[in-house]
Amino acid sequence: MKIKNRLVIAFLTIILIPIILTTSMGVVLCRYQIHAIEKTYGIKDTTLESLSNSMQMLSKVTERSYDDLKQMIVEDPEEMNDATKLDKFNQKLSYKKAFLLVRKDDTIVYMGANGKATQDVIPELPKYGEADSNAKNGVYLGGVAQMLVKQIDFKYPDGAKGSAFILTDVKNVIPEVEEFFVDLLFVIVVVLVLTALILIMWIYRGIMGPLSKMKKAANNIKEGNLDFEIKPEADDELGQLCADLEDMRKRLKDNAEEKIKYDRENKELISNISHDLKTPVTAIKGYAEGIIDGVADTPEKRDKYIRTIYNKASEMDTLINELTLYSKIDTNRIPYNFNIISVNDYFTDCAEDLSLELESKNVEFGYFNYVDPSVKIIADAEQIKRVVHNIVNNSLKYMDKLKPIINLRVKDVGDFIQVELEDNGKGIEAKDLPNIFDRFYRTDASRNSSKGGSGIGLSIVKKIVEEHGGKIWATSREDTGTTMYFVLRKYQEVPVNE
Numbered sequence: 157m158k159i160k161n162r163l164v165i166a167f168l169t170i171i172l173i174p175i176i177l178t179t180s181m182g183v184v185l186c187r188y189q190i191h192a193i194e195k196t197y198g199i200k201d202t203t204l205e206s207l208s209n210s211m212q213m214l215s216k217v218t219e220r221s222y223d224d225l226k227q228m229i230v231e232d233p234e235e236m237n238d239a240t241k242l243d244k245f246n247q248k249l250s251y252k253k254a255f256l257l258v259r260k261d262d263t264i265v266y267m268g269a270n271g272k273a274t275q276d277v278i279p280e281l282p283k284y285g286e287a288d289s290n291a292k293n294g295v296y297l298g299g300v301a302q303m304l305v306k307q308i309d310f311k312y313p314d315g316a317k318g319s320a321f322i323l324t325d326v327k328n329v330i331p332e333v334e335e336f337f338v339d340l341l342f343v344i345v346v347v348l349v350l351t352a353l354i355l356i357m358w359i360y361r362g363i364m365g366p367l368s369k370m371k372k373a374a375n376n377i378k379e380g381n382l383d384f385e386i387k388p389e390a391d392d393e394l395g396q397l398c399a400d401l402e403d404m405r406k407r408l409k410d411n412a413e414e415k416i417k418y419d420r421e422n423k424e425l426i427s428n429i430s431h432d433l434k435t436p437v438t439a440i441k442g443y444a445e446g447i448i449d450g451v452a453d454t455p456e457k458r459d460k461y462i463r464t465i466y467n468k469a470s471e472m473d474t475l476i477n478e479l480t481l482y483s484k485i486d487t488n489r490i491p492y493n494f495n496i497i498s499v500n501d502y503f504t505d506c507a508e509d510l511s512l513e514l515e516s517k518n519v520e521f522g523y524f525n526y527v528d529p530s531v532k533i534i535a536d537a538e539q540i541k542r543v544v545h546n547i548v549n550n551s552l553k554y555m556d557k558l559k560p561i562i563n564l565r566v567k568d569v570g571d572f573i574q575v576e577l578e579d580n581g582k583g584i585e586a587k588d589l590p591n592i593f594d595r596f597y598r599t600d601a602s603r604n605s606s607k608g609g610s611g612i613g614l615s616i617v618k619k620i621v622e623e624h625g626g627k628i629w630a631t632s633r634e635d636t637g638t639t640m641y642f643v644l645r646k647y648q649e650v651p652v653n654e
Contacts, residue, residue: 169351169355170352173347174344174347174351177343177347178343178344178347181343181347215324217254218252218254218294218304218322221245221249225245225322228241228245229320233310233312234312236266236310236318236320237312242258243268246268246269253324254323254324255267255268255274255322255323256320257269257278257281257323258320258321259281259321260312260317260318261318264278277297277305280303281319282305282319284309284317284318286307293306294306303325305321305323307320308321366394366397370397370398370401373405374401377405382405382409385402386401386402429479433472436468437472439464439465440465440469443464443468444461444465447461447462479612490539492536492539493536494535495535495536495537496532496534497537498529498531498532499527499566499573500525500529503564503566504523504525506564510523510544510545510562511523514548517552517560519561520559520560520562521561521562521564522562522564523565524563524566525566526567526568531646532646532647533646534645534647535624539620539623540620540624540644542617543621543642544575546614546617547614547640548562548577550614551581551638554582555579555580555581556581556582557580557581560579561579561580562577562578562579563576563577564576564577571646571648572643572644572645572646573643573644573646574641575641575643575644576640577639578637578639578640580636581637581638583632583634583635584634589632592614593614593617593618593628621642624644624645625644626642628642628643
């Protein structure tokens with residue numbers, strides 16, 4: 157999952173989940189506290205609205221006490237003079253955070269609580285007869301008093317006017333309501349903490365997992381260890397970063413392997429050069445010593461020795477030239493001169509040159525062109541000629557037939573032209589065929605330099621053909637011959653819209 161989506165989900169979760177869980181837990185707590193309040197204070201039909209309204213809640217808490225007090229007055233008003241019964245009644249009120257106060261005429265004859273708050277409320281008490289039909293619900297005395305007052309007016313047996321008051325300090329909230337809000341606050345905090353913790357763990361695992369892999373991968377790369385694999389865990393930004401890091405690792409590994417291969421080939425090059433130069437140098441040295449020591453004591457022998465020295469020096473020159481050319485091609489230091497070339501004209505000229513050269517070597521040459529005269533290619537004429545001559549020279553090196561034959565065919569194969577060079581030499585073993593275009597590869601295990609060459613002729617051919625956007629391959633049968641194929645893309649003129 158993408159990091160952007162994770163953040164959106166986290167945003168919605170941290171808003172919705174706390175609301176849903178807090179609401180659910182609040183409802184459960186509310187029901188629990190309502191049940192506890194109704195059981196403790198003996199009230200019924202308590203609602204969430206009344207629970208959240210302290211005035212209404214305090215009024216409901218003293219409803220039964222109000223009814224009991226009113227019944228006691230109706231049954232026997234004289235009991236309002238009995239301090240013992242009043243104390244007992246007041247004690248029940250104290251559990252409900254209220255107290256009793258009795259007034260006879262203008263004198264307070266009983267006061268169930270002491271303190272400044274009680275003294276402040278006495279002057280504010282309603283007069284006799286001011287109790288209305290809502291007395292059961294009580295009246296609120298504001299100002300300094302802050303009391304809920306429920307008043308019952310009556311007449312003493314002696315005819316004096318009496319008023320009984322149930323007073324509840326509204327500044328105090330009953331413990332169960334206070335506990336409810338404390339619990340609700342605690343639930344909100346717990347829900348927020350748990351939600352945040354879960355989201356942090358979710359995001360942490362989603363981010364730190366790939367980061368840990370990438371850190372380990374970076375350490376491995378730093379230590380030079382590239383033999384591992386980074387598997388993306390998800391299709392997100394970090395997963396893409398893991399995939400990019402894996403691509404980088406593969407490239408580094410390929411480059412490292414290429415460097416090892418290049419170093420190995422350089423060592424092989426030094427060994428090959430040493431081996432291939434040693435033979436002609438030894439021969440030159442031996443024939444030169446023969447001339448110096450007088451072994452070549454006749455003009456014919458001296459002429460033979462000198463020609464041999466010349467031929468060996470020519471072999472060395474050819475070897476050095478091939479190595480120099482390959483080095484330039486391998487480092488892209490040869491500027492190609494690409495031109496539009498007529499296939500028929502070019503390969504006809506090339507065939508004429510080959511015909512003269514091969515005729516002098518008693519090699520039968522055949523040229524077959526199946527391409528329309530209008531077909532053209534874009535190529536470097538000199539380098540393509542080098543490709544053809546290198547393939548022909550390679551065929552001549554390994555020719556073992558008394559009547560050598562080399563055929564050149566040019567064919568049209570759709571968007572390409574295909575050039576085939578066929579010989580009737582000794583052929584190439586199947587195990588060697590896939591490697592003949594590798595540099596320094598030679599099929600003769602003994603590396604007999606009498607065949608000449610450096611083992612990089614066909615690798616040069618492959619490099620040039622590929623630089624032209626083409627492809628080269630070979631087929632061969634032992635004791636029958638070898639055919640080399642390479643293709644070059646045709647030139648196609650793009651019409652210009654006027």
